[in-house]
Amino acid sequence: MRAPEPGLRVAVLGASGYVGGELLRLLAAHPRVAELRAMSASRAGEPWSAVHPSLANLAGGERRFEALEPREAGSWAEVVILALPHGHSQKVLEAVESGEPGLVIDTAADFRLGDRALAESVYGPHARPDALGSFACGLADVEGAALAGRRRIAVPGCFATAALLALWAVAGSLDRGSDPVCFALTGSSGAGAAPRPTTHHPARANNLFAYALGGHRHQAELVERLRAWRGEAAPSCRLLTHSAPLVRGIHLTLRARRSGAAGAPAGQAREAFAGRPFVHLLERPPELSAVVGTNHAHLHVAAGDDGREVVVLAVIDNLVKGAAGQAVQCMNLALGLEETAGLEFAGLAPC
Numbered sequence: 001m002r003a004p005e006p007g008l009r010v011a012v013l014g015a016s017g018y019v020g021g022e023l024l025r026l027l028a029a030h031p032r033v034a035e036l037r038a039m040s041a042s043r044a045g046e047p048w049s050a051v052h053p054s055l056a057n058l059a060g061g062e063r064r065f066e067a068l069e070p071r072e073a074g075s076w077a078e079v080v081i082l083a084l085p086h087g088h089s090q091k092v093l094e095a096v097e098s099g100e101p102g103l104v105i106d107t108a109a110d111f112r113l114g115d116r117a118l119a120e121s122v123y124g125p126h127a128r129p130d131a132l133g134s135f136a137c138g139l140a141d142v143e144g145a146a147l148a149g150r151r152r153i154a155v156p157g158c159f160a161t162a163a164l165l166a167l168w169a170v171a172g173s174l175d176r177g178s179d180p181v182c183f184a185l186t187g188s189s190g191a192g193a194a195p196r197p198t199t200h201h202p203a204r205a206n207n208l209f210a211y212a213l214g215g216h217r218h219q220a221e222l223v224e225r226l227r228a229w230r231g232e233a234a235p236s237c238r239l240l241t242h243s244a245p246l247v248r249g250i251h252l253t254l255r256a257r258r259s260g261a262a263g264a265p266a267g268q269a270r271e272a273f274a275g276r277p278f279v280h281l282l283e284r285p286p287e288l289s290a291v292v293g294t295n296h297a298h299l300h301v302a303a304g305d306d307g308r309e310v311v312v313l314a315v316i317d318n319l320v321k322g323a324a325g326q327a328v329q330c331m332n333l334a335l336g337l338e339e340t341a342g343l344e345f346a347g348l349a350p351c
């Protein structure tokens with residue numbers, strides 16, 4: 001394995017997608033990234049700005065997508081970040097790792113779950129079951145220094161990141177007998193760049209609807225984390241997902257019961273995230289526009305009148321904190337860089 005160098009070489013696979021575009025935006029301005037290559041199967045040879053128009057404004061002039069093979073990406077780069085549709089990371093992992101990059105970060109769901117039975121029950125047969133469990137959970141704001149030195153990291157998805165941050169805020173006092181419920185609203189970019197009936201502008205712009213109420217597949221990510229955090233064999237957590245008339249962002253409301261002896265939930269949440277640079281506990285309900293385009297998460301914790309009910313609100317940008325920004329934060333933590341490097345910018349509000 002090559003040691004990370006001061007000026008990093010980073011390759012992004014699936015660079016024409018929405019997460020790929022955000023990775024290019026963030027990594028092009030990252031102070032420790034010296035060279036950045038964008039692999040695209042569908043747009044090789046075209047300028048980045050042909051797909052991601054705002055990247056025309058990057059310093060340094062026009063750059064182009066390349067038909068970079070996964071093997072070549074792995075041997076050229078110290079860090080390879082996969083921004084491929086679900087099921088593709090497991091197919092390219094061997095080729096990428098044959099080049100011995102120092103670090104592989106996956107933004108897809110392929111390696112988020114360590115439990116093969118759970119993973120295959122939710123996502124179907126896995127091409128690399130041997131690698132399940134070998135990827136560190138890239139919930140950067142919770143894992144922090146535990147990511148140092150890791151060579152494989154799987155970033156939780158956007159819904160899972162919002163839900164897990166809310167759950168972590170009160171994880172220490174959750175009542176084991178009651179199942180937390182997460183009610184979440186997402187913007188249309190969460191479904192990726194390919195148009196679909198449910199992301200088509202007329203169907204989405206002034207509309208609001210629920211989906212996957214029988215059990216959203218990303219519930220599995222919550223269950224596995226709760227298992228690790230609470231030591232329960234089969235914890236349960238409901239994720240109720242809704243499509244909102246937004247392009248970016250997730251607004252999530254967690255409702256849970258706490259054990260009788262637990263102290264004040266807001267103080268507990270502040271302790272859970274003490275010193276973490278991107279999680280902010282607000283005194284009031286958060287607004288999505290305050291975090292859009294950023295790597296920040298805004299949370300608010302409220303206790304019910306009986307002292308047992310707790311509500312945690314969480315807002316994040318699905319493409320940044322929920323994917324590309326968190327991947328960069330994980331890269332920083334894994335390589336011993338400043339955790340906030342390349343991520344210290346405010347958002348756009350109103351937007």
Ligand SMILES: NC(=O)c1ccc[n+]([C@@H]2O[C@H](COP(=O)([O-])OP(=O)(O)OC[C@H]3O[C@@H](n4cnc5c(N)ncnc54)[C@H](OP(=O)(O)O)[C@@H]3O)[C@@H](O)[C@H]2O)c1
Binds near residue numbers: 016083318
């Ligand atoms: N969108 C979000 O908010 C979000 C949040 C968290 C996690 N994620 C996860 O991150 C990954 C990327 O998401 P995304 O929203 O960027 O998806 P996307 O917009 O659909 O982009 C995926 C990219 O993968 C490449 N690709 C390679 N083989 C493909 C194939 N057979 N069919 C379609 N695309 C193929 C394409 O890029 P090239 O042609 O350039 O190779 C495509 O642009 C997914 O696994 C997703 O679940 C997404």
